[in-house]
Amino acid sequence: MISKRKTEINFAELYLDHIGFTRDGLKHIANKLTNDNKATVAFIGGSVTEGEGASDSEATSYRALTYRYLERRFPETAFKFINAAIGGTNSTYGAFRLEEHVFDQGDVDLLFVEFAVNDAGNLTESIRAMEGIVRHAKRSNPQIDICFIYTARRSGSESYSANRRLQDNIYNHEEVAEYYRIPSVNIASVIYNxxxxxxxxxxxxxxxxxxPNDFGYALYASVLEVFLENELIVSNEKSEDPLALPSPIDSVCYENGRQLSPLLAETSFNWRMIEGWTTEQFFNWAPPADIYLGESPGAEFQFSFTGTAVGISLLAGKDTGNIEVSIDGGAFRTIPLFDRYCSMFYRPIIVMFSDHLERRSHTVNIRISSEKHEMSRGHEVHILKLLVNE
Structure with missing residues (x-):
């Protein structure tokens, strides 16, 4: 567990007068936009990056407005834009889905990362995930440029007004940004001021x-544009070797995070794959989805993996039950899956079983418990993917 910050920089004071930190900048994408005729830009984050609250998420969100800005500024460039935002999700899920949702679509030149609202404020968890995203991205494409984006929330505005302190997630993410010399744009501080x-x-x-509403998203985009206006200028300075990643802050960060198919289960009892499962009550995803469905207590499957962390992603809803999990033959422990949102709709969530295992082969057993939340209508578990940090 990380209990002490590595850097001595007083981010709180600096952010009173700064909209962000340039650090090593965006030199590679700036050079490519000047000398090449194509570029790929990806956004990964939560509902703010997805565009929740905009009248048209593909036209008036800050992400869509940034698309248009880049196209206006570099009219000779053929851009490919990747939207890897999923509402209500944090950087941990982002680290595990990064490969499938972003890099499986080809080389990415610029990656924007936005999880400063959805992360829970835990220093260890945020660094483990955000560092994992950075290291995974740099290994996927050593020439990639990365930029962290910090957005606002009402409670953050109230706290900042009272004591000039930003939400903890921003300071946690800055640990990673400073260590890897990644630029960051603090839209939150601009709004709060x-x-x-x-x-x-x-x-x-x-x-x-x-x-944000459309007006708010336009403000968000304008802050990001001011930052990009200066950063996307070719510099004559030579960049350091992009292959030279420093040792990790956290030795078990999620740099090898992957999503795997539940069909990799070695044994399975009363579970089945359903292709194109759908529902009328959904949020933060769009049906249909392929799910691995267990419906009754005692339904169990087993899978093996090599790595340091393991969990699942699933669609939690009105009939979601509890699961029991055993790792490497240990005692089963019950994990409740039903929460206050489940009675309203099905939405994607993740559950981590362990995040600090010894890096070796492990066996995991998952079975549906006979116990369930009193408001749940059933015992069903709709698994999307197995999550492993190899």
């Missing part, structure tokens, strides 16, 4: 606690 000055009220930019 505008609220303090009286230029804005939170209600002007958002209809809830997190998601």
């Amino acid at each position: 505008k609220v303090i000055s009286g230029e804005l009220k939170w209600e002007d930019i958002s209809g809830d606690d997190v998601h």
Whole structure:
């Protein structure tokens, strides 16, 4: 567990006057946009990057507006844009789905990462995931440029107004950004300072606690554009060897995070694969989905993997039950899956069984418990993927 920050930089003071940190900048993508005729830009994050709250997420979200800015500024470049945002998800899920949702689509030149709202504020968890994303990306393409984006929330605005302190997630992510010299754009501090000055009220930019309206998204995009306007200029400075990654902050960070098919199960009892499963009650995803379905207590399957962390992604909803998990023949422990949102809709969530295993081969058994939440209508478990850090 990481209990002490590695850097002595006082980010709180610096962010009073800075919208972000350039660090090593965006030299590779700047050079490519000047000298090549094509580029791939990817966004991974939560619902703000997805565009929740916008009148049209593909036209008025900050992500879509950034697409248009890049196309205007570099009209000779054929851009490929990748939207890997999933609402309500954190950087841990991002680290495990990065390969499939981003890099399986080809080489990426610029990756924006936005999880400063959805992460839970735990230093160890955030660093383990954000560092994993950075190292995975750099190994996938040593020439990739990465930029962290920090967005705002109502509670963050109130805290900043009271004591000039940003949400913990921003400081946690900055640990990784500073260590790997990654640029970061702090949209949150810009919004909070505008609220303090009286230029804005939170209600002007958002209809809830997190998601901007079209006006808010335009503000977000304008901050990012100011940053990019300066960063996407070719420099004569020589870049250091991009292959030289430093040793990790956390030796078990999720740099080898993967999503695997549940069909890799070695033994299975009362589980079945359903292709194109659908429902009318859904949120943060769009049906259909291929799921590995268990419906009754005692349904069990076993799989093996080599690595340091393991979990699952699933669709949790009104009939979701509990599971029991055993690792390497140990005692089964019960993991509740039903929460306050399940009675309203099915949404993607992840559950990590362990995140600090010895790096070797492990066997995992998952079975459906006879116990369930009193509000759940059943014992079903709709698994999307197995998550492993190899």
